[in-house]
Amino acid sequence: MHPRTATGIMSLAITDDFFFIFSYPPLKLSIAPFYHDMRTYSIHFFNEIYTFQKNSSYILTFKLVCTNITVVMEEDRKKLTEKKLLSCGKREFLEKGYAKANLRSICKASGVTTGAFYFSFASKEALLRAILDPFIADSRELLSGLARMEEEHPETADDNEIQIIRYLSAHREECIILMEKSAGSCYEHFHEEAAAMMQESFRRYYRKYLGAEPDPELIRILASMRLHGYLELVHGDYTMKERLFLARAIGIHADAGTLSLIQYLKEENDAHR
CATH class of the missing domain: 1.10.357 (Tetracycline Repressor; domain 2)
Structure with a gap:
C-alpha cells in the first residue's frame, strides 16, 4: 500500500519495546490527537525508515519517530520565522532606513520575541x-x-x-x-x-x-x-x-x-x- 493511503487508515499501539505498530484497523480516538500532530510528517518517515512486513504493518521505533518529528518541526518553524523577519525587516528598512529601524518593531510585526530573532540573525x-x-x-x-x-x-x-x-x-x-x-x-x-x-x-x-x-x-x-x-x-x-x-x-x-x-x-x- 502506498504510504499516503496508509496514513489515513492506520491505527497505533505501543509495545513494551517502545515500538509503534501501524496496521489497518480504524484509527482509535485515544491516539487521534498525537496522530494528527504527526500526520503532516508521516509520509516522509514511511519513505525513509519503515519496514514492510507480510501482514502489511509498519514498525517504527518510538524514539526515532519522535526525534525526527521534532527536527522537522523545528526546521519548519525556523524557516517560517526567518521568512517573517526578512519580510518585516525589509518593510521597516524601507520605511525608516537602516539607522532608525528598530529591532523590537521588526520582531513585533513578525510575531516573534527579540530572543527568537537572535536564533535566526546575529544582529x-x-x-x-x-x-x-x-x-x-x-x-x-x-x-x-x-x-x-x-x-x-x-x-x-x-x-x-x-x-x-x-x-x-x-x-x-x-x-x-x-x-x-x-x-x-x-x-x-x-x-x-x-x-x-x-x-x-x-x-x-x-x-x-x-x-x-x-x-x-x-x-x-x-x-x-x-x-x-x-x-x-x-x-x-x-x-x-x-x-x-x-x-x-x-x-x-x-x-x-x-x-x-x-x-x-x-x-x-x-x-x-
Whole structure:
C-alpha cells in the first residue's frame, strides 16, 4: 500500500519495546490527537525508515519517530520565522532606513520575541545583509554581463536597458534600501561603489570606440547621469509598462548621443594632435 493511503487508515499501539505498530484497523480516538500532530510528517518517515512486513504493518521505533518529528518541526518553524523577519525587516528598512529601524518593531510585526530573532540573525545588520546580499550578487552578475555584451555588440544596448529595468523593478524595495536607506550600515557607501562600477564600464566602452582614453571627468558625469536615471525609474511611482516605455525612450536618446559624442571627441583629439 502506498504510504499516503496508509496514513489515513492506520491505527497505533505501543509495545513494551517502545515500538509503534501501524496496521489497518480504524484509527482509535485515544491516539487521534498525537496522530494528527504527526500526520503532516508521516509520509516522509514511511519513505525513509519503515519496514514492510507480510501482514502489511509498519514498525517504527518510538524514539526515532519522535526525534525526527521534532527536527522537522523545528526546521519548519525556523524557516517560517526567518521568512517573517526578512519580510518585516525589509518593510521597516524601507520605511525608516537602516539607522532608525528598530529591532523590537521588526520582531513585533513578525510575531516573534527579540530572543527568537537572535536564533535566526546575529544582529540588525545581519538581517540587512540577508535581505540585500542576494540582490547585490545577482545585480553585479547581470550588469557586468550586459556591459560586456554591449561593449562587443553595441546594437544590444536597447534590449540590455530593458533587462536592467525589469530586474530593478522586480527588486525595487531592495534597490531603494541599498542606494538610499543604508546609512549607518556596511552598505552606506555602496552608492559610490555602484558609481565606480558604472564609470569603469563607460571608460572601457569609450576607450574601445574612441581609440583613446576618455576624459575621466566626462566619464564620471556620464555614469552619474545613467545611474541617476535608473534610480528615477525605480523610485518613481510608475507601472511596469510606463517604466519600460521611459527606459526605451531614454535608451534611444542615449544611443544617439553616444554616437555623436564619440564622433565629436575623435574630431577634438585629431584637432589637438
